[in-house]
């Protein structure tokens with residue numbers, strides 16, 4: 001079966017990967033389908049280091065090609081925070097709502113023109129016997145003063161995507177997948193993945 005393993009436990013990310021890979025004829029499995037995969041601590045200092053940590057530990061354990069995603073929000077007025085701490089900004093329980101409240105509170109006196117921000121994503125693909133490669137993507141925008149829209153996950157309701165003139169949470173999933181940091185990193189990864197999967201006899205149904 002054509003299958004791609006994503007080393008994530010984040011259901012929001014999983015949905016986005018599923019949409020993209022299903023359209024190309026691949027099933028997506030995540031770490032929620034592989035309870036034996038180790039829970040990896042994200043001890044890296046950069047998105048890249050964390051993505052590599054996650055991809056390699058899962059690939060070593062499962063003996064299969066694995067993709068990992070480390071991503072987050074960088075707010076210029078906060079010196080790039082929350083950055084690699086985006087998931088756990090308001091605490092280790094990873095509460096999206098509390099994370100948004102913390103960012104909005106820290107920005108409450110910052111005027112619109114200075115609320116510039118971007119999402120970043122680094123994907124690492126680890127292939128048994130084939131090493132690990134990384135690919136990155138970003139998406140520019142601004143932090144809104146309040147939530148708008150209900151789609152997506154994480155900080156999407158307060159992230160105004162410059163290219164779409166709407167918040168990320170106001171975009172349809174297919175629209176977010178055209179401009180997102182994750183989609184852009186995946187575009188770069190695609191060629192590598194294609195070569196590797198074809199070597200294993202898989203067919204790539206390019207949409």
Ligand SMILES: O=c1[nH]c(=O)c2ncn([C@@H]3O[C@H](COP(=O)(O)OP(=O)(O)OP(=O)(O)O)[C@@H](O)[C@H]3O)c2[nH]1
Nearest residue numbers: 008009010069070071072073086087153154155156
């Ligand atoms: O509004 C958002 N739209 C996005 O498209 C997006 N992508 C990342 N993020 C934020 O960055 C954290 C990732 O941290 P992260 O890479 O460590 O992932 P995670 O811990 O949630 O899951 P895992 O993949 O590590 O299992 C997430 O939780 C979110 O807070 C996003 N927020």
Ligand SMILES: [Mg+2]
Nearest residue numbers: 010042070087
């Ligand atoms: Mg994480």
